[in-house]
Amino acid sequence: MNIAVAVDDEVRHEARPSASEAGPAAKRIVVGYGFWIFLLSDIIMFAAFFAAYAVLAHATAGGPSGVQLFNQGSVAIETGSLLASSYTCGLMSLAIGSRRYGVTYLAALITFVLGAAFLVLEVREFAGMIAVGAGPQRSAFLSAFFTIVGCHGLHVTAGLVHCSGMRSTLSGCGCSRWSI
Numbered sequence: 271m272n273i274a275v276a277v278d279d280e281v282r283h284e285a286r287p288s289a290s291e292a293g294p295a296a297k298r299i300v301v302g303y304g305f306w307i308f309l310l311s312d313i314i315m316f317a318a319f320f321a322a323y324a325v326l327a328h329a330t331a332g333g334p335s336g337v338q339l340f341n342q343g344s345v346a347i348e349t350g351s352l353l354a355s356s357y358t359c360g361l362m363s364l365a366i367g368s369r370r371y372g373v374t375y376l377a378a379l380i381t382f383v384l385g386a387a388f389l390v391l392e393v394r395e396f397a398g399m400i401a402v403g404a405g406p407q408r409s410a411f412l413s414a415f416f417t418i419v420g421c422h423g424l425h426v427t428a429g430l431v432h433c434s435g436m437r438s439t440l441s442g443c444g445c446s447r448w449s450i
Contacts, residue, residue: 319418329410336415339404341395348391352426355384382433385426392423 294300327336362377396416399405406416 316418316421319414319421323411323414323418326410326414330412331409333409333412334402334404335411339399344391344395348388348395351384351388351391355381355388358384378433378436382430385430385433389423389426389430392419396420 295303358377358381362374362381365371365373365377396419399412404412406413
């Protein structure tokens with residue numbers, strides 16, 4: 271059996287199908303493209319937020335500054351919760367790839383608990399700041415702080431909703447909770 275394979279340079283341009291004739295792009299390409307658009311839009315949005323925060327960091331209008339407001343211990347716990355949840359989310363992704371659903375559920379649960387712990391600490395911090403009169407209306411610095419951290423809280427909340435939805439999707443596909 272003889273099979274002829276045309277090298278791309280050997281095929282005339284007129285013989286190649288145009289983009290409209292070739293059909294839609296593969297799902298893998300579309301999803302990948304959408305992911306990068308989402309990621310780049312987040313980078314641009316948060317870059318603008320952080321630029322505003324950097325400019326307004328000393329614009330306290332006689333109010334409290336970050337050093338006076340932020341408890342370093344609480345900040346360390348919040349940061350540790352987010353870093354650990356990122357790690358367990360990575361473990362969950364690896365477990366899904368290897369079809370170890372018991373590990374997937376455990377990692378999803380730990381990720382969810384760590385994300386929820388972060389949100390509880392953040393809401394408690396916000397309530398404490400507002401109680402002492404350091405709300406977003408107090409100064410430009412606090413407006414920027416509440417905007418950035420509030421958007422991040424929404425991001426974490428969306429992640430928790432997604433994690434819950436993914437768990438129910440895995441449950442619905444017949445995956446046993448204890449299968450590995």
